[in-house]
Amino acid sequence: MSFLNHTKIAVIGGGSWATALIKILCEQHHVQIRWWLRNQKDIDHIRKFNHNPSYLSDVVLSPKKVKVFEKTTDAVKGADYIILAVPAAFIQESLQHLSAKHLQGKRIVSAIKGMVPGQNALVTDWAADAFGIEMKDTCVIAGPCHAEEVALEKQSYLTIASTECPAAEDFAALMTCRYVTANALDDLYGVEYAAVMKNIVALACGITHGLGYGDNFQAVLVSNAMQEIGSLVTALDPRERNLSSSAYLGDLLVTAYSQFSRNRLFGNMIGRGYSVKAAQLEMKMIAEGYYATRSIQELNKTYHVNLPITNAVYSILYEEQAPAAVMNELKKLLK
Numbered sequence: 001m002s003f004l005n006h007t008k009i010a011v012i013g014g015g016s017w018a019t020a021l022i023k024i025l026c027e028q029h030h031v032q033i034r035w036w037l038r039n040q041k042d043i044d045h046i047r048k049f050n051h052n053p054s055y056l057s058d059v060v061l062s063p064k065k066v067k068v069f070e071k072t073t074d075a076v077k078g079a080d081y082i083i084l085a086v087p088a089a090f091i092q093e094s095l096q097h098l099s100a101k102h103l104q105g106k107r108i109v110s111a112i113k114g115m116v117p118g119q120n121a122l123v124t125d126w127a128a129d130a131f132g133i134e135m136k137d138t139c140v141i142a143g144p145c146h147a148e149e150v151a152l153e154k155q156s157y158l159t160i161a162s163t164e165c166p167a168a169e170d171f172a173a174l175m176t177c178r179y180v181t182a183n184a185l186d187d188l189y190g191v192e193y194a195a196v197m198k199n200i201v202a203l204a205c206g207i208t209h210g211l212g213y214g215d216n217f218q219a220v221l222v223s224n225a226m227q228e229i230g231s232l233v234t235a236l237d238p239r240e241r242n243l244s245s246s247a248y249l250g251d252l253l254v255t256a257y258s259q260f261s262r263n264r265l266f267g268n269m270i271g272r273g274y275s276v277k278a279a280q281l282e283m284k285m286i287a288e289g290y291y292a293t294r295s296i297q298e299l300n301k302t303y304h305v306n307l308p309i310t311n312a313v314y315s316i317l318y319e320e321q322a323p324a325a326v327m328n329e330l331k332k333l334l335k
């Protein structure tokens with residue numbers, strides 16, 4: 001079979017979301033995937049058995065469509081699109097062997113819902129800066145969608161956001177299949193910041209659940225959180241946007257309420273008395289909200305937006321304040 005007319009997509013990352021995205025892309029006839037993972041054991045296993053042993057191991061990956069690479073420089077060769085799907089904390093390390101030349105002429109798609117720690121930058125801004133990528137060649141994959149439900153082929157929706165819709169529309173077509181509907185949107189920054197913030201809220205939901213708060217409280221917490229997200233996003237990128245659409249509110253709801261949420265699970269452990277270290281050790285997966293809490297807290301030193309929920313989570317995770325006492329104060333601020 002000739003791959004000449006195929007769309008070539010490099011995927012960087014070996015976790016649940018990378019695996020789920022590859023499953024969706026494999027539904028297309030004309031797509032070839034070039035997959036980079038850092039773990040050699042996983043690479044060997046995928047080559048032999050066609051599934052990822054560490055994440056979503058029930059998903060079978062077509063060997064005709066998926067090629068696995070040890071080096072990022074090989075994975076990106078000839079690719080039309082490069083999907084970034086590692087947690088933001090590891091993006092610099094993961095792309096360390098790539099230069100602007102390797103990425104020239106390619107479209108970058110960030111599937112990451114986090115900020116680059118230390119730099120407090122959105123992944124798309126960081127990539128544009130590090131590799132000289134133009135914003136018109138950049139998209140993000142957002143929306144309320146858990147990898148575990150993609151693996152089960154449950155009907156899901158994605159939003160592909162870019163500063164210019166044509167780029168997003170092309171990629172949305174690639175991400176649409178029997179069980180996924182992908183729509184394009186021209187709000188790259190709003191969608192990306194809202195996705196970062198919803199992880200912090202999910203931590204707060206998990207913490208309060210772990211402390212014994214119920215559904216009544218969580219409904220108020222999430223309503224207040226949507227206002228907090230709206231205030232920050234508007235301060236960072238003022239423009240008209242419909243925050244009740246699924247790219248923003250939907251993304252918040254799935255993370256805040258789902259059994260599959262990594263951030264909620266992490267928060268729940270903290271609420272039940274685990275230390276941050278112990279919760280991290282127990283979870284095989286990464287809770288982006290842990291890093292995002294610090295990045296947003298630092299970024300907000302410039303913007304001074306009222307962020308009571310983020311402040312509460314920050315003081316629990318980074319200032320060793322007792323979760324019960326912090327949430328007791330937060331509850332007085334909610335309406």
Ligand SMILES: NC(=O)c1ccc[n+]([C@@H]2O[C@H](COP(=O)([O-])OP(=O)(O)OC[C@H]3O[C@@H](n4cnc5c(N)ncnc54)[C@H](O)[C@@H]3O)[C@@H](O)[C@H]2O)c1
Nearest residue numbers: 013014015016017018085086087090112113146147285286
């Ligand atoms: N899982 C989902 O349902 C989902 C949905 C939408 C967006 N996302 C986003 O996708 C991104 C990836 O998340 P995920 O859910 O696939 O992660 P995961 O928790 O399933 O997997 C962890 C990933 O981190 C990598 N990793 C762990 N330690 C590392 C280290 N020291 N150095 C380099 N890499 C390391 C692992 O190899 C693996 O790729 C995150 O930004 C997340 O917010 C996830």
Ligand SMILES: O=P(O)(O)OC[C@H](O)CO
Nearest residue numbers: 113145255260261262263
């Ligand atoms: O819901 P979480 O905490 O697993 O985060 C993963 C994704 O961002 C969900 O959209």
